[in-house]
Amino acid sequence: MLSTLDMQILEILCEDPKITVEELATMTGSDGETVSKSMERMRREGILVGVQTLVNWERTDRELVRAVIEVNVQPQREKGFDAIAQRIMQYDEVRSLYLMSGAYDLLVECEAATLRELAQFVHSRLSVIEGVTGTSTHFQLKTYKYGGTVFESPNTDLRQAVMP
Amino acid sequence: MDYSKVLNQRVASVPPSGIRKFFDIVQKIPDAISLGVGEPDFVTPWPIRDAAIQSIEEGRTQYTSNWGLPELREHIARYLQTRYDVAYDPANEILVTVGASEGIDLAMRALVMPGDEVLIPDPSYVSYSPCVIFAGGTPVPVRTRAENGFAITPEELRAAITPRTKALILPYPNNPTGGVMSREELCALAEVLRGTDIMVVSDEIYSELVYEGHVHTAFASIPGMRERTITLNGFSKAFAMTGWRVGYACAPRELMTPMFRIHQYTMLCASMQGQVAASEALKRAFLTQYEDVRKMVASYDRRRRLMVEGFNAMGLSCFTPRGAFYVFPSIERTGMSSEAFCTELLESRQVACVPGTAFGESGEGFIRCSYATSIEKLREALRRMESFVRGKM
Numbered sequence: 239m240l241s242t243l244d245m246q247i248l249e250i251l252c253e254d255p256k257i258t259v260e261e262l263a264t265m266t267g268s269d270g271e272t273v274s275k276s277m278e279r280m281r282r283e284g285i286l287v288g289v290q291t292l293v294n295w296e297r298t299d300r301e302l303v304r305a306v307i308e309v310n311v312q313p314q315r316e317k318g319f320d321a322i323a324q325r326i327m328q329y330d331e332v333r334s335l336y337l338m339s340g341a342y343d344l345l346v347e348c349e350a351a352t353l354r355e356l357a358q359f360v361h362s363r364l365s366v367i368e369g370v371t372g373t374s375t376h377f378q379l380k381t382y383k384y385g386g387t388v389f390e391s392p393n394t395d396l397r398q399a400v401m402p
Numbered sequence: 403m404d405y406s407k408v409l410n411q412r413v414a415s416v417p418p419s420g421i422r423k424f425f426d427i428v429q430k431i432p433d434a435i436s437l438g439v440g441e442p443d444f445v446t447p448w449p450i451r452d453a454a455i456q457s458i459e460e461g462r463t464q465y466t467s468n469w470g471l472p473e474l475r476e477h478i479a480r481y482l483q484t485r486y487d488v489a490y491d492p493a494n495e496i497l498v499t500v501g502a503s504e505g506i507d508l509a510m511r512a513l514v515m516p517g518d519e520v521l522i523p524d525p526s527y528v529s530y531s532p533c534v535i536f537a538g539g540t541p542v543p544v545r546t547r548a549e550n551g552f553a554i555t556p557e558e559l560r561a562a563i564t565p566r567t568k569a570l571i572l573p574y575p576n577n578p579t580g581g582v583m584s585r586e587e588l589c590a591l592a593e594v595l596r597g598t599d600i601m602v603v604s605d606e607i608y609s610e611l612v613y614e615g616h617v618h619t620a621f622a623s624i625p626g627m628r629e630r631t632i633t634l635n636g637f638s639k640a641f642a643m644t645g646w647r648v649g650y651a652c653a654p655r656e657l658m659t660p661m662f663r664i665h666q667y668t669m670l671c672a673s674m675q676g677q678v679a680a681s682e683a684l685k686r687a688f689l690t691q692y693e694d695v696r697k698m699v700a701s702y703d704r705r706r707r708l709m710v711e712g713f714n715a716m717g718l719s720c721f722t723p724r725g726a727f728y729v730f731p732s733i734e735r736t737g738m739s740s741e742a743f744c745t746e747l748l749e750s751r752q753v754a755c756v757p758g759t760a761f762g763e764s765g766e767g768f769i770r771c772s773y774a775t776s777i778e779k780l781r782e783a784l785r786r787m788e789s790f791v792r793g794k795m
Contacts, residue, residue, distance in 0.1 A: 250704060254777040261781065264711040265704035400425040400438035400754055402528040402577075402761075 453682035470498025525761035552581030580723020610640035
């Protein structure tokens with residue numbers, strides 16, 4: 239069970255991951271030791287899992303091919319979908335992986351430097367995993383928003399800089 | 403042509419806003435961090451914006467009643483009743499205005515006659531005094547102090563009252579100080595006013611933005627005060643709707659009559675879309691138990707603590723505000739004037755603050771910093787200010 243302090247820390251970190259423990263303590267009306275302990279516990283419990291920089295690669299020269307792949311699988315006795323998911327997530331090409339409700343079972347987001355590499359990943363590695371019964375690949379053409387951040391029109395402050 | 407002969411001298415006598423100058427400089431510094439912003443850093447929640455878009459699609463492009471949309475006035479009545487325990491009749495005691503700003507002007511024009519004095523806590527928002535002058539009255543600043551939480555005390559009020567005193571403006575939670583007044587403190591002011599004909603214009607635009615368990619009291623909810631009070635409020639701060647320009651004025655019918663008359667002949671009504679959006683904002687607040695407001699307040703509260711701590715840590719004593727989204731630290735220790743401090747800070751460290759003097763003479767020795775800005779920018783601004791201040795003390 240997360241305390242109010244835990245929740246506040248998470249909210250602030252989502253807004254600014256570079257914040258210090260002291261600043262967190264000030265903002266939550268707590269002290270540094272309590273905040274450190276809370277963060278340590280949340281790391282241990284797999285709640286605080288990491289910090290990432292969001293890059294809009296489409297604005298750089300780097301070639302990148304991205305696709306989402308719908309995967310149908312034959313779930314295994316005892317292990318269900320987890321065993322297959324475990325295997326799929328090992329590949330570097332796989333950026334994220336979800337178990338889904340609906341028409342297919344797993345959603346794989348993957349990326350590669352070239353179309354050929356991505357194609358190779360799908361037909362010679364993903365499709366041949368035992369238990370995978372079908373795949374459907376959709377290429378991503380453009381990123382508008384990712385992880386809550388708008389990519390295409392970067393958030394600019396539209397406010398008047400100085401107002402009474 | 404000699405314009406000084408043709409222009410209204412009363413208007414010409416009002417000096418330009420002291421803030422304008424800073425605005426012009428900030429515009430020229432692209433990477434300046436502005437703590438001078440006087441509005442929320444949230445965009446109006448999408449469902450509210452969506453309601454306005456829908457109203458455009460439906461062709462709701464007409465005037466509304468001079469009073470404002472009936473549905474909106476019903477919501478406002480319910481809001482004031484349930485939230486602040488004060489009852490106004492939506493039929494003739496609630497007037498939807500173009501921002502609370504219009505309400506200030508209406509109140510002054512409805513009340514003030516030449517020679518009348520209007521008491522204004524100092525420092526305060528920049529519009530009160532000019533509106534009093536435009537209406538032909540005399541603004542009388544009443545100095546408030548950090549040690550009193552920038553509240554106005556009954557003694558200070560009593561000392562400022564003269565036979566010409568027409569009204570008292572009560573702007574709490576206060577811009578620029580962030581000061582609030584408790585029910586008890588307001589009751590003490592009410593005792594001074596009881597039995598007099600002094601009116602109260604209570605500008606409660608920041609009523610939702612209060613912290614540390616402070617409970618906002620509408621002045622009109624204090625026994626006996628409703629008859630002398632014009633309550634002003636709006637949607638800008640609580641619902642992040644500054645650009646929509648929707649506020650409201652509430653008062654007993656006899657007081658409302660002249661205000662309504664001015665509004666009817668000059669403004670007609672606030673924009674349809676603004677009113678539709680405002681109506682949606684309240685409807686949503688009722689349904690969600692003010693979830694959007696609560697989230698915004700929680701977010702401001704964290705930043706408020708960061709700023710107060712930051713200023714005190716750099717040696718600038720900072721009163722702990724319990725309202726609005728401003729901190730008002732004292733820069734006395736630097737020995738600089740507010741204006742010199744802000745100008746030099748902006749030019750040497752690219753951080754824009756507003757000198758306290760923009761809000762009245764009593765603002766000398768203070769600066770106003772808005773924390774309605776991202777945590778990242780606030781931290782960077784504090785760092786820059788710390789290095790600036792270190793060289794001054």
